[in-house]
Amino acid sequence: MHQLEETISALKCFYEHLEKNGRLILDIFLPENTKEGFVSKRGFTNPQGDTIMLEKTLVKIDQINQFAVYHNRYEKWRQGKLMDSELEIFPLKWYGVEEFRLILEKTGFTSMVISSDYKYNQYPTKTSQIITFEATKY
Incomplete structure (x- = not known):
């Protein structure tokens, strides 16, 4: 929302x-960081042993209206091979x-x-x- x-x-x-x-x-x-271009990365391992990587990039921020837009890139890795990738445009109001x-x-x-x-x-x-x-x- x-x-x-x-x-x-x-x-x-x-x-x-x-x-x-x-x-x-x-x-x-x-929001922890309010500088456009800020990138954070984290990874998760699912029960099947695949690694899910999330890279969040802050592409737009409007502090007056308390609104940000992130580009989230998800990658699924299995045994060192990239299996799938997805980009999500994620608007966020705080x-x-x-x-x-x-x-x-x-x-x-x-x-x-x-x-x-x-x-x-x-x-x-x-x-x-x-x-x-x-x-x-x-």
């Missing part, structure tokens, strides 16, 4: 489908912690716990942390 309207629409849908006292738990994160809390409240959620790096109720202090929201429908 890379537009505010899409985000609000999706959160309203989640809210409407929850039962009373139902909880929505989701993670958000802030939200500040309090901004997202207000969006959740606007959607109808009333009780919220904000945690960081999966430490319950520990408010984030660094932009590199994973931020978890637990919002309850009453």
